[in-house]
Amino acid sequence: MTIVDTPGTNVILQRQQRLTEEFVPRADLLLFVISADRPLTGSEVAFLRYSQQWKKKVVFVLNKADIYQNNHELEEAMSFIKDNIKRLLNTENVILYPVSARSALEAKLMATSSFGKHNEELSVSGSQYGPSSFHELEKFLYSFLDGSTIAGMDRMRLKLETPVGIADRLISACETLVTQDYRCAKQDLIAINGVVNSVDDFALNMEIESLSWRRQTLSMIESTKSRVVELVEATMQLSNLDTIASYVFKGEKRTMPATSRIQNDIIDPSVSSVQKILAEYENWLCSKNAEQGRLCKESFEKRWSSLIHENSQMSFETYELLKKGDQAGYRVIENFSSSAVSKSFEQEVREMILGTFGQLGVAGFSASLLTSVLQTTLEDLLALGICSVGGYIAISNFPARRQSVIDKVKKKADALAYELEEAMKRDLAEAVENLDTFVRAIGKPYQDQAQHRLNKLDEIQEEISNSEKKLRTLQVEIQNLHVS
Numbered sequence: 001m002t003i004v005d006t007p008g009t010n011v012i013l014q015r016q017q018r019l020t021e022e023f024v025p026r027a028d029l030l031l032f033v034i035s036a037d038r039p040l041t042g043s044e045v046a047f048l049r050y051s052q053q054w055k056k057k058v059v060f061v062l063n064k065a066d067i068y069q070n071n072h073e074l075e076e077a078m079s080f081i082k083d084n085i086k087r088l089l090n091t092e093n094v095i096l097y098p099v100s101a102r103s104a105l106e107a108k109l110m111a112t113s114s115f116g117k118h119n120e121e122l123s124v125s126g127s128q129y130g131p132s133s134f135h136e137l138e139k140f141l142y143s144f145l146d147g148s149t150i151a152g153m154d155r156m157r158l159k160l161e162t163p164v165g166i167a168d169r170l171i172s173a174c175e176t177l178v179t180q181d182y183r184c185a186k187q188d189l190i191a192i193n194g195v196v197n198s199v200d201d202f203a204l205n206m207e208i209e210s211l212s213w214r215r216q217t218l219s220m221i222e223s224t225k226s227r228v229v230e231l232v233e234a235t236m237q238l239s240n241l242d243t244i245a246s247y248v249f250k251g252e253k254r255t256m257p258a259t260s261r262i263q264n265d266i267i268d269p270s271v272s273s274v275q276k277i278l279a280e281y282e283n284w285l286c287s288k289n290a291e292q293g294r295l296c297k298e299s300f301e302k303r304w305s306s307l308i309h310e311n312s313q314m315s316f317e318t319y320e321l322l323k324k325g326d327q328a329g330y331r332v333i334e335n336f337s338s339s340a341v342s343k344s345f346e347q348e349v350r351e352m353i354l355g356t357f358g359q360l361g362v363a364g365f366s367a368s369l370l371t372s373v374l375q376t377t378l379e380d381l382l383a384l385g386i387c388s389v390g391g392y393i394a395i396s397n398f399p400a401r402r403q404s405v406i407d408k409v410k411k412k413a414d415a416l417a418y419e420l421e422e423a424m425k426r427d428l429a430e431a432v433e434n435l436d437t438f439v440r441a442i443g444k445p446y447q448d449q450a451q452h453r454l455n456k457l458d459e460i461q462e463e464i465s466n467s468e469k470k471l472r473t474l475q476v477e478i479q480n481l482h483v484s
Contacts, residue, residue, distance in 0.1 A: 199432065
């Protein structure tokens with residue numbers, strides 16, 4: 001048997017306190033000495049609470065018991081100490097030996113000088129120790145060392161439980177650490193997936209912001225359409241029929257003034273403005289994509305730099321995704337021909353004038369023919385009246401023909417606006433898709449490593465669980481040990 005006298009609990013040097021605490025897990029039995037003049041100090045209570053995590057058997061020794069004047073005072077003190085220990089350790093079985101080390105030493109010295117016997121022989125003689133009851137403590141210790149006794153078997157169990165208890169504590173500590181690591185790894189994986197899925201929120205914000213670009217573009221087309229319609233309405237008036245007709249019937253080959261104004265003053269400047277807006281729109285898409293991609297990349301590298309190898313590099317094609325763009329909107333306006341639109345408009349006007357004056361020409365020819373064959377003036381007037389009805393009908397159809405031209409202008413403008421808006425939507429969708437592909441590409445190594453870490457921790461937790469089961473089985477076997 002090895003008895004270690006530790007420095008105690010209420011010490012000045014911190015290392016002495018640590019020395020006492022470090023011996024607890026290695027001990028088979030704790031002899032906790034309490035001073036009768038000041039039982040259960042604050043430091044002693046704290047130490048007892050600390051020792052309970054190791055589930056050690058504790059035997060309490062009340063020293064300086066000789067300071068009490070009678071048995072009543074001693075019993076009162078012992079009752080006080082036991083009650084407090086029961087509450088503190090949550091147990092009903094408290095072993096407390098009242099002793100007086102000084103009285104026991106004096107008795108031993110007297111016995112040795114009188115009879116020349118060794119201490120071991122004196123320990124069996126209770127009469128030499130008087131009120132100190134030191135012999136009761138010695139009897140317990142000798143019985144505790146004897147493997148053939150119940151106390152000795154208890155010692156064997158305690159001795160076996162010491163390494164098992166240490167193993168239990170280590171496993172518990174490992175389980176706590178692994179659980180914490182697993183929780184952190186789980187949070188890391190969730191956060192990594194959150195960065196990857198942040199592209200969805202980015203897409204929603206981009207959709208909202210892109211509305212202003214589309215409105216700006218469509219507003220420009222709508223304004224252009226209104227100006228063309230105003231010019232058509234101002235030009236296609238009955239008061240201007242003679243001027244317009246000069247370009248149709250008098251062999252005028254050059255472009256109509258209205259057509260030139262539509263192309264040069266209205267459509268061409270508008271096309272240039274729309275092209276500028278679309279170029280800025282494409283730059284905006286690329287810059288927003290690049291910024292979001294950079295933020296995601298920095299988030300991965302700063303928060304989870306330890307997850308992947310330093311030499312892990314993304315391919316050049318991956319980074320090019322942020323710059324890639326189909327520019328569908330720009331191609332739509334680039335393929336738009338203001339010259340073709342102007343010529344189409346002029347053709348519509350010519351057909352309208354030809355249709356109108358064609359009817360007027362037939363009416364005039366019919367009137368001349370009838371007056372040449374009819375015999376009386378009355379009949380001539382009647383013929384002219386009949387033919388003038390045809391001219392009136394031709395003139396009355398002029399506003400409808402003009403409206404038809406206006407409707408065709410609006411239809412072409414609306415078709416262009418729709419095509420351009422859809423193309424801008426496709427540009428946005430492609431930009432978001434490219435960003436999503438980029439973020440998933442750079443995030444995949446982090447996702448894989450985080451998932452691998454979780455899988456590894458799962459395996460460790462399973463190993464810890466198996467070790468705990470084996471340890472519990474061993475603890476049951478130790479408890480079932482009995483005296484043979």
